[in-house]
Structure formats: structure tokens, C-alpha cells
Amino acid sequence: MQRLALASAKIEDFGAVSARTVVAGVEVVCDPLGALYLPETRLLVVSDLHLEKGAAFARRGMMLPPYDTLATLKVLEAVIARHDPAIVVSLGDNFHDRVGSAHLPDIFRVKITELARGRDWIWINGNHDPDGTVDLPGQSADELHYAGLAFRHEPSLISPAGEIAGHLHPAATVIRREKAVRRPCFATDGRRLLMPAFGLMTGGLDLRHRAMTGLFERPNLVAHMLGRDRIYSVRFANLIG
Amino acid sequence: MSTVDSTTGPSLLPAAFTAWFSARGWQPRAHQMELLARATAGESLLLIAPTGAGKTLAGFLPALTDLTRRGRIPPGSAFTGIHTLYISPLKALAVDIERNLMKPVEEMGLPITIETRTGDTPQAKRQRQRLNPPDILLTTPEQVALLIANGEAPRFFKDLKYVIFDELHSLVTSKRGHLLSLGLARLRRLAPGLRTIGLSATVAEPMDLRRWLVAQEPGETRHAGLVTAPGGARPIITILKSKERVPWSGHSAKYAMPEVYEAIRDHKTALLFVNTRSQAEILFQELWNINEDTLPIALHHGSLDVGQRRKVEAAMAENRLRAVVATSTLDLGIDWGDVDLVIHVGAPKGASRLAQRIGRANHRMDEPSQAILVPANRFEVMECQAALDANYLGAQDTPPVGDGALDVLAQHVLGMACAAPFNEDALFAEITAAAPYTGLPREKFGRIVAFVATGGYALKTYERYARIRKTQDGLWRVSNPQVAQQYRLNLGTIVEMPMLNVRMVKRGAKGAIGRSGASLGKVEEYFLEMLAPGDTFLFSGKVLRFEGIRENECLVSQAFSLDPKVPAYAGGKFPLSTYLADQVRSMLDDPHRWGGLPEQVRDWLALQRDVSALPKRDELLIETFPRGSRHYMVAYPFEGRLAHQTLGMLLTRRLERAGRRPLGFVATDYSLAVWALDDLGYSFAVERPSLANLFDEDMLGDDLEAWLDESFMLKRTFRNCAVIAGLIEQRHPGKEKTGRQVTVSADLIYDVLRSHEPDHILLEATRNDAAAGLLDIQRLGDMLARIKGHITHRRLTRISPLAVPIMLEIGKEPVAGEAQDSLLAEAAEDLIAEAMGEAAI
Structure with a gap:
């Protein structure tokens, strides 16, 4: 489990394993654990946690392991410890289904409360969990406009400028010598940035998928891919070599 | 084994049967009568018989005679469940058996209803079958599982007398066999008096099958009875002797196409067997490239659209085809009209598989079947020779039944x-x-x-x-x-590999893609992932242009090119069997056995003997040599690709730990190559590490565990x-x-x-x-134990003749887990280089 292992690994030189870039004039850092950090405002963004995904499936008769929430929170804990942010924004699909936060076992509720202590926490509503959260610290909102950026779950089709969004779980495929490697990624063309899904039991959608059409100016599009222990930044045009 | 007195035997047969046999000038065969007598007496039985020995009729005789004596159930009687269940591993086989069984039943005018039930059976017919079951139901293991999971199962199966398992040897070794064994256990509970009849080709361990057929008691092993039919005429098998050079590596056998085509032309109907779908595609295309007489040659493999497959099967049954290129979908006992030649392209990988496939030609026992083996590369020449020896020797190498999953x-x-x-x-x-x-x-x-x-x-x-x-x-x-x-x-x-439907579409004048066209079959999603729009590849016998993926379909158009750009991965699907591996090793070791090999292969081996050494039967030959900026180690265990892959993973871990900086490895059925930055030959010579330590059995302990985990x-x-x-x-x-x-x-x-x-x-x-499966650990363990103290190391200055085939495989293997990040790094460096370039301007 690559990100879980990385979460407990010691990192000597964070600058070498992360990627700095600029979205609508704001400097952002892509953390290899899958979170975005804004140093100037000490704001940390994570997206698509999909907490309680295992339980959501179990409710429908598929008994997936009940450990995904635990694992995702471990990684979240590590990335919060690294940056000690003033504000945490969870960009929607925080829970895998509507009843997820209400049925959350107490141990996890306690953990989230600990993580949120001493900082602001904003739950952006997603399509999986449009009703906000139950009995958890922080506030719920459909969108957040802050520090010159707009934070929302689904990327908007009208106003790309300065948007940080999630929802699509972007992943990029590198092809070299007829071999393909696919990894989740931060995708940005300098106007907007799409966040990789942070939840450990979530899949990805390729940047070439139709759902991504029209979201980016392709000549400027860069995929900051989550590698085993660092970010690899690859231009869209260079993905297929 | 008890025998049946020929004077009392026929009295077991109702008059209609004796009349039918004698009208044809036939006589029931001894094994058919023996099986009938013993099954009627209440025994469960395994019938081992070669193809063409009337196995199917033998299996059904007890049921047919019993049903004939019972007579038709008068309308208005109480519900009667099915009498006989016939289970075949293939849908097509069940359908085929229905055809073959209906014929004698109709000719004898027997009061018996026979129906099939497979995944293709319409819902309405299935429902009707539940209400009004036939006497004999022909079906597949999956349908049995469905039927017994139904609340009405006790009623449906209460009258069950016989369960017939066709091709039992191929059923039992898989998870399907495990599920079926559990289904049989349930059937026994629903119908305690039922008898089983297993039909099988010759197998290495008949006791396993006999045990499988009957209920086991705690602390007591039970076996079904055994009936054996005598073997038929010995098949005539030859290895294709080509005037062309036999290639060093590869699986396509392109070099031999003119001779293969010649052989097709000289026979009525030929079946061409290959091991993988992509080999089938390539072979089919190559044949059509030289098909000057436009002989009707068809293609049959599991990924093709069902409709297309049925068409080919029908054309075959009507003798309208001159040749069919097929994969294992045609392995099992379907009766295919007048096949008079089997051509096996590529090595058969197992002696039993070869025997099975050759049995497809000529179902008359008294005439020998004809088969030609076409090795695709030089190692396969030896493998074919070994398989050929085995078929003459009657050796068998089917896998063991194994513990239930x-x-x-x-x-x-x-x-x-x-x-x-x-x-x-x-x-x-x-x-x-x-x-x-x-x-x-x-x-x-x-x-x-x-x-x-x-x-x-x-x-x-x-x-x-x-x-x-x-x-x-x-x-x-x-x-x-x-x-x-x-x-x-x-x-x-x-469990299906993730597959996408392949749909042929038309490209409009402006490059717009049309909406719909014929469905050609299914292709693995991982394969499509490597394609970019515009790439061409081979499928369904055509060169196709990849247009893109829309929802769950892969859209393709006709490509105006004969050379597909993306070669299909054509590695062997089955690993070399232990038995054949041993045969190949002993053949290498013994120049007296080279007589049957083509001259160029003999020359190749002789050259190897001169510049390096030939692997001895019970030792492991290791060669080391530099090439380019790397150092190579090639080992020749001959234990099959799976065991070699596992060995390769473990060896690279160990070399890494010893600081020898290994870079990668590639495995074939015969050998394993590992390359590194350090001089491996020197390292072994100064015992850092020694080869004995490197190949120590303890690698199957912690190293294996650690590697398995990731x-x-x-x-x-x-x-x-x-x-x-x-x-x-x-x-x-x-x-x-x-x-x-x-x-x-x-x-x-x-x-x-x-x-x-x-x-x-x-x-x-x-x-x-x-x-048990993918890693072949048992086999690897046996090998490591065998070669202990018998490792021969040759330090060479350059590549040896025997190493050439595997060196040609390097770069063709799919990327393994560990190497993935290096690919990302490579792509990311492009960005850095680009950025540096921009900065320099």
C-alpha cells in the first residue's frame, strides 16, 4: 500500500519529492500523499476522501474490508502533521454515501476531532454526500472562495479561472516502449487544478476520458503524478512517449 | 476388474438396441457392455477410453436402457424429476452431444426426452424445464450450481439415477471442478441412490478421478470402479521439416507457412491448434496472405463473437471448411466432421494435451490419426520431439486434482x-x-x-x-x-479478464466516426490501454485501426495495411509440463537422441557444446557474459515460464541485497536471464555471492514471503x-x-x-x-533441491548459442510492478529536460 507506507516514511527533502506550481497566480505545493498545500495561507486541500466506502458496500451486500476509513485517516494525519495547516478543506465526497457520516464508528469520529483541533475545517459537499456531515467538527458548504481561489467539488464548465476541484479522480497514463503505467495525479493547466482522490479505496479516471474534455487548455496541461515516493510531473503531450 | 460374459452381456440390452446395432452391422464393444452391466448393478464407474472408442454411447447406455424399460410417463402422472444429468465442460460439447445422442434415440424410437440447458438457453425454456423436466438433461457445471441453489432443487432432482461427467480429466483440475464436486455432494443428498459415470481420456492418476466420483467418508478413501477401453490405432505424428531456417525465438512459426499451407492443400480438412489467441490471429493472417487457392480457412477462438464461432462450428460440421485455426476452445471432444489432419503450431507444452488434440483427427479407431507438429523456434523443436516420443511411449502428464479452493x-x-x-x-x-x-x-x-x-x-x-x-x-x-x-x-x-467489446465502425469523409457496425468479439482492456488512436493491430483475422473507446466498447475501423503496428503479445499460455521439461533436458544431455532433430538444430547444439557446455540432465548450467554496458547471467532450469518468473524475482532480490545491482530479468519456458550493472561472472567466481548460496533453497522462505506481499x-x-x-x-x-x-x-x-x-x-x-498456480513454487522447490551441489558455471566473453533465444525476448515482456516507477521517472525527466532547454534559450 504505497501511500500508507509513504505516510509513515521519513522524508529528508520534501522539496525534492513534491511539486510546486502556480494556479491563477497562487503558489501551491502538490504533496506526494495526494494533498495540496497553499503555503501563503497555510491552507491544506484534500479531495474525495470517500470515508466509509467499505461500509457503504457492506450495506448493499458486498462485504468489503472495513479498514479503508482507518487507512485514509492515517494518511490524512500524516499530511496534516507535515504542514500543520491553519485551514483544512475537504473538497467533497468526504463520505462515500449520504448516511456515511451518521453511521461513522466512534473511534473514527474521535480521530477526526483530534485532527481538526486548533484549525478551521471546511467540508465541501459532494455528489455522494450532498447533505453535509453529522456530528463532526467544522462547517459544511457547497463552495468556498478564499485567497483568490474557488474551492468546489465538481469542476464548473463556465469559470475555470482559479478553481480547485475534485470529483473526477484524475489519473494519467504514461506509455513508454509499449508499456503503460497509470497513477492518480493533480491535473492543472495553470488556470484550474483538479485534485487526485485522497481516499485509499478510490479508483481513477484517465485524463483522456470524455468527462475531462474541455476542462483544460491541453498545451499547458501538466499531470503531477503520485509515484511510489515522490511526485512525477509530466506534460500531457509527453504522456505517450 | 470384472469382465462381462459375452453370452449374457447382450441380454442387458433391450430388443430395440440389439436390433439397431445389428442393422448397422455393429456390435456393442466389450467396454460398453461392461460399463452397462456394472452401472446397472449399482456401481459408480470411471471409463477411460481413447477418442473414437464410443465413449459417449457407453456413458449413456445405462441411462438409455433404464429409461427404455421404464417407458414414457403417461400424461397426468405425478411430477417426475430428471433421470440423468450429463455435465460437460463446454456449452458447445453439450449441444454437440445432443445431436449425436438424438440420432440413435430417434432411430430406435426410444421413449426418451433429451434437452440441453446452458447459459444460452432462453429463460422461457428454462422455466418450462423446471416445471416439466426432460428425462436426460445435458448441461454445464455452472448450470448445475444454479439448479441446486434453487428452492425447487429437491423436487427437480429426487428421481436422479445417473450423473455423467464428460471429459472428467479436464474438469477436475480447475476451480470449476471444485465447485462441481460440491454440487455433486449436494446431488447425492437430494438423490441418495444416484450413480456417477465419469468419462475420461487416459490420465496419469486414474485413482484421483475414481475418488472424485464417489462420496468420501471420514477416515476412509473410496473409489469408483474402473472400466478401460483398449487403445486405438497409433497416431502418425511428424515434426515439420522445413527448408527454411528455424528461428531462434518467437512463437509465430511464420517461417513454416508455405509448408503448412501445402499440408492443408493435401488434405480434406485440417485442424490447426495453437496455444494463444494472438498466435491464432497471426497464423490465420499469415495463411490468408499466401492462400492463392482461396481455400476456405476459418478462425475459432474464445474472444470471437459467439455468432461467428457458431458459424464456424456449423460450417465445420458440414465439411464446408478446409482448415480451422483454433485455440483450446476446440480442445475437447467435439466431433468435427471429417478432420483428417491435425497441425499443431508451436510446442504442445504437455504430452497429454498433444494426445488430446491429435485425437481430434479421425474419430474412427481403427485408422491412425495424422498429425504434424510445427515448432516455432529451436527450443520448441526439442520440445516437439520430446512430446512425440512421449506420445509413442504413452506417457501422461496431467496436473494433480489438488485441494479444494x-x-x-x-x-x-x-x-x-x-x-x-x-x-x-x-x-x-x-x-x-x-x-x-x-x-x-x-x-x-x-x-x-x-x-x-x-x-x-x-x-x-x-x-x-x-x-x-x-x-x-x-x-x-x-x-x-x-x-x-x-x-x-x-x-x-x-473470472473474466477485463474485456471490451470490439466494434467495427466506418470512418466518414472528414474522419468522423460512424455510429454502429458489426461486433467482432472481445479484447483485453489492458491491451487497449497501450494503444493510441490510429494504431493498428490484429484481431478477428483483420488488421484493425484503433479509433478509441466509447463507453464499454472499443471502436475500430478497417485498416488499409497488412502490417499491424502493435504486435500482439504472443507468449505461451501453458507452461512446459514437468514431464516434457525432463525429456528436453535428457535429450540435450544425450547427443544420441539428436538424430530426430533437424540439422540446423543439431549444429546449434554442437556449437553450444564447443563454446560453452550443454546442460546435463541433473545439473543447472549457468552462463555469465558481458554485452553492451551490462552483465548477463543465463540459467537453464527448463522448469517452465511460471517457475522461472518466480525464480527471477527471487534471484534479483538476492543479487540486490548482495550489492550486485541487478536491473531486470526475463523468463521463458526453458531459461532465465538476469542482467546487472556489476560483473556477475566475476562476482560468482569470487563467491560474492557464491552460486550455491544464490540458488539455496532458503530463498523459498523469507525472500518469497517478502516478495509475495508486494x-x-x-x-x-x-x-x-x-x-x-x-x-x-x-x-x-x-x-x-x-x-x-x-x-x-x-x-x-x-x-x-x-x-x-x-x-x-x-x-x-x-x-x-x-x-500452486501462478508461481509454481512446488516445482521451483523440487528444482532447487535437485540441483544442489550440481551447478556448473561458465564464464564466457560473449553470448552463447543457447542464450540467444532468451536474449531476443528481452524487452518483449510486460512491465512488472517494481519497474513501474522508473517509467514515470523517464517521462518526468522529459519535462525537466524540456524545462532546462527553455531556460537555456
Whole structure:
């Protein structure tokens, strides 16, 4: 489990394993654990946690392991410890289904409360969990406009400028010598940035998928891919070599 | 073995049968009569007979005669369940048997109803069959599982007298066989007096099959009786002697096409067998490239559209084809008109498989079948020669039956809950009567039941979502009807690779893609991932242009080119069998046996002997040599690709630890090549590490465990187990999941589960499977023990003749887990280089 292992690994030189870039004039850092950090405002963004995904499936008769929430929170804990942010924004699909936060076992509720202590926490509503959260610290909102950026779950089709969004779980495929490697990624063309899904039991959608059409100016599009222990930044045009 | 007196024998046959036989100038064969007598007397039996020995008729005779004596059931009688169940591994075989069985039944005017029931049977007919069952039902293992999971099963099967298993040898070794053995255990409970009849080709271990056919008691091994039919005429097998050069490596056998075509032209109908789908595609295309006489040559493999396959089968049965290129979909006993030649392209990989395939030609026992083996490369020449020797010697190398898989058991337990509430102890007694599960500990069964109920996790948070619950009466019941519905949708043990439908579309004048066209079949999603729009590849006998993926379909158009750009991966699907491997080793070791080999192959071996050495039968030859900026080690264990792959992973770990900086490895059926930055020859010479230590058996301990944990192969195995055990559904009511989605989530689930509950029952099932199958650990262990103290090291200054084939394979292998990040780094460096370039301007 690559990100879980990385979460407990010691990192000597964070600058070498992360990627700095600029979205609508704001400097952002892509953390290899899958979170975005804004140093100037000490704001940390994570997206698509999909907490309680295992339980959501179990409710429908598929008994997936009940450990995904635990694992995702471990990684979240590590990335919060690294940056000690003033504000945490969870960009929607925080829970895998509507009843997820209400049925959350107490141990996890306690953990989230600990993580949120001493900082602001904003739950952006997603399509999986449009009703906000139950009995958890922080506030719920459909969108957040802050520090010159707009934070929302689904990327908007009208106003790309300065948007940080999630929802699509972007992943990029590198092809070299007829071999393909696919990894989740931060995708940005300098106007907007799409966040990789942070939840450990979530899949990805390729940047070439139709759902991504029209979201980016392709000549400027860069995929900051989550590698085993660092970010690899690859231009869209260079993905297929 | 008891025999049947020929004077009393025929009296077992009703008059209609004797008349039918004599009208044709035939006589029932001794094994047919023996089987009839003993089955009628109440025995369960295994019939071992070569193709063409009237195996099918023999198997059905007890049922047909019994039904004839019973007569037709008068209308208005009480419900009568089916009398005989016939189970075949292939849908097509069931359909074929119906045709072959109906003929004598109609000619004799027997009062017997016969019907098939397969996945293709329409819903209305299935329902009618439940209300009004035929006397004889011809079906597949999956349909049996469906039928016994139904609440009406006791009524449907109460009158069951005979269960006939066709091609039993091919059924029992797989998970399908495990599921079927559990189904048989249930059938025995529903119809305690039933008798089983197993039909099989010659096998290495008939005792395994005889045990499989009857109920096992605790502490007592039981066996079905054995009836053996004499062998027919010995087949005439030759190895194609080509005027062309036999290539060093590869699997396409392109060099031999003119001679293969010649052979097709000289015969009435030829069956061409290959080992993989892509080989079939390539062979088919190559043949049509030189098909000057436009002979009707067709293609048949499992990925093709069902409609197309049926067309080919029908044309074949009507003798309208001159040749069919086929994969294992045609392996089993379907009767294919007048085939007078079998051509096997590529090495057969196992002596039994070869015998089976050759049996396809000429179903008349008294005439010998004709077969030509076409080796695709030089090692295959030796392998073909070994297989040929084996077929003459009658050697067999079918795999062992093996212990019942746990994921299959989980599926069966849920099925039994769908049929009726069950008592855990009673079900345990029932399933341990099935031969593959006799050794199952009670405690493990309990964990399986818990897994079926709530996933069986240590963290018990799913009690309220349980699929089955233990009620106050102590019986396990399904929680709601949706559970049964989901079970039925996902039943079976054949987990499909993620596949996409391939649809032919037209490209408009402006490059616009048309909407719809013919469906050509299915292709693996991982293959499509490597394609960019505009790439061309070979499928369904055509060169296709990849247009893109739309929803769940891969759109292609006709390509105006004969050379596909993306070569299909054409590695062998089956690993070399232990028996053939040993034969090839001993052939190499003994120049007296080279006589049957083509001259160029003999020259090749002689040259190898002069510049390096030939591997001896019981030793391991290791060669080291530099090439380019790298240092290579090539080992020749001849233990099959799977065992070599495992060995390669373990050796590179060890070399890494010894500081020898290994870069990669590639494995074939015959050898293994590892390359490194350090001079491996020198390292071994100064014993850093010594070869004895490097190849020590202890690598199967901690190294194996450590590697297994991160191996992508284990993930793939886990996916199969998870789907079979019902943890992941391939299909959810009203919501078809694509294979890709299943794959992604299976990997993630595996990771989450392994890091939090490494001893979960499903991970145990996965490790069992991997050790037995994909990794071939048993075989690797046997090899390491055998070569201990018998390693020969040759330090060479350059590549040896024997090493050429594997060196040509380098770069053709798919990328393995560990190497993935290096690919990312390569792509990312492009960006850096680009950025640096921009900065310089």
C-alpha cells in the first residue's frame, strides 16, 4: 500500500519529492500523499476522501474490508502533521454515501476531532454526500472562495479561472516502449487544478476520458503524478512517449 | 476388474438396441457392455477410453436402457424429476452431444426426452424445464450450481439415477471442478441412490478421478470402479521439416507457412491448434496472405463473437471448411466432421494435451490419426520431439486434482443458503464427502461461513449488514431475496479478464466516426490501454485501426495495411509440463537422441557444446557474459515460464541485497536471464555471492514471503478469489460493472486488507492459489533441491548459442510492478529536460 507506507516514511527533502506550481497566480505545493498545500495561507486541500466506502458496500451486500476509513485517516494525519495547516478543506465526497457520516464508528469520529483541533475545517459537499456531515467538527458548504481561489467539488464548465476541484479522480497514463503505467495525479493547466482522490479505496479516471474534455487548455496541461515516493510531473503531450 | 460374459452381456440390452446395432452391422464393444452391466448393478464407474472408442454411447447406455424399460410417463402422472444429468465442460460439447445422442434415440424410437440447458438457453425454456423436466438433461457445471441453489432443487432432482461427467480429466483440475464436486455432494443428498459415470481420456492418476466420483467418508478413501477401453490405432505424428531456417525465438512459426499451407492443400480438412489467441490471429493472417487457392480457412477462438464461432462450428460440421485455426476452445471432444489432419503450431507444452488434440483427427479407431507438429523456434523443436516420443511411449502428464479452493467453497456456501436454510455441521459433513474437500478442517469451514455472512473481519462492524444470519433454530438463512439474486448473477468460477467489446465502425469523409457496425468479439482492456488512436493491430483475422473507446466498447475501423503496428503479445499460455521439461533436458544431455532433430538444430547444439557446455540432465548450467554496458547471467532450469518468473524475482532480490545491482530479468519456458550493472561472472567466481548460496533453497522462505506481499501477481490472484468468493461482484443487478472497475477496486481492497488483516481467510485462499498456480513454487522447490551441489558455471566473453533465444525476448515482456516507477521517472525527466532547454534559450 504505497501511500500508507509513504505516510509513515521519513522524508529528508520534501522539496525534492513534491511539486510546486502556480494556479491563477497562487503558489501551491502538490504533496506526494495526494494533498495540496497553499503555503501563503497555510491552507491544506484534500479531495474525495470517500470515508466509509467499505461500509457503504457492506450495506448493499458486498462485504468489503472495513479498514479503508482507518487507512485514509492515517494518511490524512500524516499530511496534516507535515504542514500543520491553519485551514483544512475537504473538497467533497468526504463520505462515500449520504448516511456515511451518521453511521461513522466512534473511534473514527474521535480521530477526526483530534485532527481538526486548533484549525478551521471546511467540508465541501459532494455528489455522494450532498447533505453535509453529522456530528463532526467544522462547517459544511457547497463552495468556498478564499485567497483568490474557488474551492468546489465538481469542476464548473463556465469559470475555470482559479478553481480547485475534485470529483473526477484524475489519473494519467504514461506509455513508454509499449508499456503503460497509470497513477492518480493533480491535473492543472495553470488556470484550474483538479485534485487526485485522497481516499485509499478510490479508483481513477484517465485524463483522456470524455468527462475531462474541455476542462483544460491541453498545451499547458501538466499531470503531477503520485509515484511510489515522490511526485512525477509530466506534460500531457509527453504522456505517450 | 470384472469382465462381462459375452453370452449374457447382450441380454442387458433391450430388443430395440440389439436390433439397431445389428442393422448397422455393429456390435456393442466389450467396454460398453461392461460399463452397462456394472452401472446397472449399482456401481459408480470411471471409463477411460481413447477418442473414437464410443465413449459417449457407453456413458449413456445405462441411462438409455433404464429409461427404455421404464417407458414414457403417461400424461397426468405425478411430477417426475430428471433421470440423468450429463455435465460437460463446454456449452458447445453439450449441444454437440445432443445431436449425436438424438440420432440413435430417434432411430430406435426410444421413449426418451433429451434437452440441453446452458447459459444460452432462453429463460422461457428454462422455466418450462423446471416445471416439466426432460428425462436426460445435458448441461454445464455452472448450470448445475444454479439448479441446486434453487428452492425447487429437491423436487427437480429426487428421481436422479445417473450423473455423467464428460471429459472428467479436464474438469477436475480447475476451480470449476471444485465447485462441481460440491454440487455433486449436494446431488447425492437430494438423490441418495444416484450413480456417477465419469468419462475420461487416459490420465496419469486414474485413482484421483475414481475418488472424485464417489462420496468420501471420514477416515476412509473410496473409489469408483474402473472400466478401460483398449487403445486405438497409433497416431502418425511428424515434426515439420522445413527448408527454411528455424528461428531462434518467437512463437509465430511464420517461417513454416508455405509448408503448412501445402499440408492443408493435401488434405480434406485440417485442424490447426495453437496455444494463444494472438498466435491464432497471426497464423490465420499469415495463411490468408499466401492462400492463392482461396481455400476456405476459418478462425475459432474464445474472444470471437459467439455468432461467428457458431458459424464456424456449423460450417465445420458440414465439411464446408478446409482448415480451422483454433485455440483450446476446440480442445475437447467435439466431433468435427471429417478432420483428417491435425497441425499443431508451436510446442504442445504437455504430452497429454498433444494426445488430446491429435485425437481430434479421425474419430474412427481403427485408422491412425495424422498429425504434424510445427515448432516455432529451436527450443520448441526439442520440445516437439520430446512430446512425440512421449506420445509413442504413452506417457501422461496431467496436473494433480489438488485441494479444494476456499473461494469456491465460500461461493457454494452462499448458494446452499439460497437453496434452503442450512445447519452448519450438516453442511460440513456434506461438503467433506466431496473428494477435494475431505481434508478441510472444521475450524476453517467456520471461518468461511463467517466470511459469507459478514466478510469475516476481525473488526466486527458489519453484523447489521449480514448476508446470511443464524436464526434461533440454529439454521443459517439468507437475509433478504436480493442476496439470492446477486448470487445467481455472479455464480461461476471463470473470472473474466477485463474485456471490451470490439466494434467495427466506418470512418466518414472528414474522419468522423460512424455510429454502429458489426461486433467482432472481445479484447483485453489492458491491451487497449497501450494503444493510441490510429494504431493498428490484429484481431478477428483483420488488421484493425484503433479509433478509441466509447463507453464499454472499443471502436475500430478497417485498416488499409497488412502490417499491424502493435504486435500482439504472443507468449505461451501453458507452461512446459514437468514431464516434457525432463525429456528436453535428457535429450540435450544425450547427443544420441539428436538424430530426430533437424540439422540446423543439431549444429546449434554442437556449437553450444564447443563454446560453452550443454546442460546435463541433473545439473543447472549457468552462463555469465558481458554485452553492451551490462552483465548477463543465463540459467537453464527448463522448469517452465511460471517457475522461472518466480525464480527471477527471487534471484534479483538476492543479487540486490548482495550489492550486485541487478536491473531486470526475463523468463521463458526453458531459461532465465538476469542482467546487472556489476560483473556477475566475476562476482560468482569470487563467491560474492557464491552460486550455491544464490540458488539455496532458503530463498523459498523469507525472500518469497517478502516478495509475495508486494507482488502484482498476487493482486491478480486476489481479484479472482475475491470475485469467486463473492466479495466483489462482476455484475450487480441493474448495474453492469466493467472489468476495469473491478480490477482497480480489487487492487485497492487487497492493499487495505493486507495492511490491516494479513491473515484474513481470503488472503489465505489467495496465497494457496498463487503458490500452486501462478508461481509454481512446488516445482521451483523440487528444482532447487535437485540441483544442489550440481551447478556448473561458465564464464564466457560473449553470448552463447543457447542464450540467444532468451536474449531476443528481452524487452518483449510486460512491465512488472517494481519497474513501474522508473517509467514515470523517464517521462518526468522529459519535462525537466524540456524545462532546462527553455531556460537555456
